[in-house]
């Protein structure tokens with residue numbers, strides 16, 4: 001089992017509503033690929049977790065990375081994981097408040113000095129799990 005976590009900024013008119021429509025398609029494809037995860041959205045910013053079989057996750061990420069509907073794609077974690085954090089979600093979706101998103105993205109930043117690099121993935125998983133427990137906006 002493998003996961004990749006990245007952040008990005010959507011381009012142009014990619015609204016929350018449009019993103020929800022796109023999610024229907026993403027979920028269908030992720031189901032076929034046995035990919036699970038979550039997409040957090042806040043004011044044009046995205047943080048996405050992709051989990052599944054390593055080569056499948058890597059291939060999907062390399063497609064997503066080049067998608068022109070977002071930019072500044074920054075990988076925050078890429079490595080093996082022992083279990084899926086979102087086993088029941090082909091792609092969960094949550095709207096984060098600006099303050100919650102900022103603190104989550106800040107903590108997930110690999111350049112953050114207090115974050116031990118080799119534990120980045122684990123830390124991100126813990127933070128996201130904590131975030132999800134606090135939010136009621138999972139759709």
Ligand SMILES: Cc1cc2nc3c(=O)[nH]c(=O)nc-3n(C[C@H](O)[C@H](O)[C@H](O)COP(=O)(O)O)c2cc1C
Nearest residue numbers: 025026027029030046048063064065067069070091
């Ligand atoms: C922010 C963002 C998140 C995305 N997440 C996924 C995803 O979880 N699964 C997926 O299949 N495509 C996702 N995409 C779309 C891919 O970049 C790509 O358009 C799609 O996989 C192509 O599918 P197709 O080859 O079946 O047309 C995402 C795109 C953006 C902009």
